[in-house]
Amino acid sequence: MKTPSCLRLGGALAVTALALLFGGCQNVNTYENAESRANPTYVADKRVVTDNTLAGTVRVVSINQATVSGNLLKIQATVENLKSSVRTVNYKFEWVDVDGMAVNSPNEVWKSLTLQGRETTTISTVAITPKAADFRLKFRE
Amino acid sequence: MKLTAPSKFASVLAVGSLLMLTGCESPTETRTVDAKGPDVINTAAINTQDWANASDQLLASLLSSEALNNAPRTPAILAVDRIINNTQLMVDTDLLIKKIRVGLTQTGKIAVTNTLGLGERAVVASEAAELEEMQSGKKAKTLVPDFTLYAKLIQQTDRNSKLTQNTYSFQMSLVQVKTGLTVWEDEKQITKQTKAKPAIGW
Numbered sequence: 179m180k181t182p183s184c185l186r187l188g189g190a191l192a193v194t195a196l197a198l199l200f201g202g203c204q205n206v207n208t209y210e211n212a213e214s215r216a217n218p219t220y221v222a223d224k225r226v227v228t229d230n231t232l233a234g235t236v237r238v239v240s241i242n243q244a245t246v247s248g249n250l251l252k253i254q255a256t257v258e259n260l261k262s263s264v265r266t267v268n269y270k271f272e273w274v275d276v277d278g279m280a281v282n283s284p285n286e287v288w289k290s291l292t293l294q295g296r297e298t299t300t301i302s303t304v305a306i307t308p309k310a311a312d313f314r315l316k317f318r319e
Numbered sequence: 320m321k322l323t324a325p326s327k328f329a330s331v332l333a334v335g336s337l338l339m340l341t342g343c344e345s346p347t348e349t350r351t352v353d354a355k356g357p358d359v360i361n362t363a364a365i366n367t368q369d370w371a372n373a374s375d376q377l378l379a380s381l382l383s384s385e386a387l388n389n390a391p392r393t394p395a396i397l398a399v400d401r402i403i404n405n406t407q408l409m410v411d412t413d414l415l416i417k418k419i420r421v422g423l424t425q426t427g428k429i430a431v432t433n434t435l436g437l438g439e440r441a442v443v444a445s446e447a448a449e450l451e452e453m454q455s456g457k458k459a460k461t462l463v464p465d466f467t468l469y470a471k472l473i474q475q476t477d478r479n480s481k482l483t484q485n486t487y488s489f490q491m492s493l494v495q496v497k498t499g500l501t502v503w504e505d506e507k508q509i510t511k512q513t514k515a516k517p518a519i520g521w
Contacts, residue, residue, distance in 0.1 A: 285375035
């Protein structure tokens with residue numbers, strides 16, 4: 179029995195559409211040791227979301243901190259791309275001293291971050307002054 | 320009054336010319352943007368955001384390495400060595416080094432000496448030290464640096480039929496003067512791809 183030509187055409191179109199849909203994805207597979215030996219100091223964070231689209235694209239999984247060079251605060255955030263395609267966002271760390279005043283350090287710059295589909299990675303910064311007590315992490319598209 | 324064909328043509332030409340000329344008189348528009356932000360113009364060269372980004376990453380790497388913890392004094396004395404620019408760009412390397420110097424000085428762990436090294440800062444500082452010697456009659460005691468900082472910028476260009484790719488490498492090393500050993504070094508890279516322009520464009 180012959181397949182009608184309209185069905186054949188429809189099938190071909192469906193296959194092409196699926197190939198285009200999934201061919202554009204570049205997801206990342208990750209493997210790590212099952213029982214982590216790291217003992218990070220996690221920071222309880224407060225989140226202010228004004229861009230729901232952005233929040234739906236990149237998620238901050240966790241934030242941890244450490245002290246380096248004796249008295250300088252180091253912050254590391256683990257971020258995840260919630261989408262199945264490559265996404266680029268910009269982020270910036272800002273520092274605040276114990277009096278709540280902004281520490282205008284020269285390393286407060288917007289940085290570009292490209293994440294593959296479903297990729298999780300870390301971003302970090304080091305305060306260049308011991309006066310820095312708190313931090314702010316900002317994201318924008 | 321009826322217009323003849325030549326006069327119609329002249330009218331159309333006049334109106335067209337007027338429109339074309341007035342179109343050229345669009346006023347220039349300038350806006351101030353964040354020099355460290357994503358709104359700066361992105362080019363195949365190193366832009367302000369790239370300089371800030373590279374210096375931040377190198378600074379964070381140096382401070383995370385704990386290399387400065389073994390300094391014999393606080394603040395440790397740092398002399399800035401040569402900064403070699405092996406890129407095709409005519410750039411002032413202070414765009415990188417100044418940010419590193421500012422960051423290191425703000426930590427309180429480093430003081431940068433100007434009586435050694437090259438450049439206008441070193442010349443003025445040396446002359447000032449000589450003047451001090453002449454006026455006081457005492458030999459000025461120049462502090463021997465504990466560390467020297469050396470940096471190099473490298474550009475690698477790769478091309479295919481569609482893209483030109485420029486990779487800029489920012490290499491930096493911190494050498495302990497007493498031992499001559501490199502106690503920290505790192506390399507940060509920024510890669511930029513530019514689409515080739517079509518041979519004939521309209």
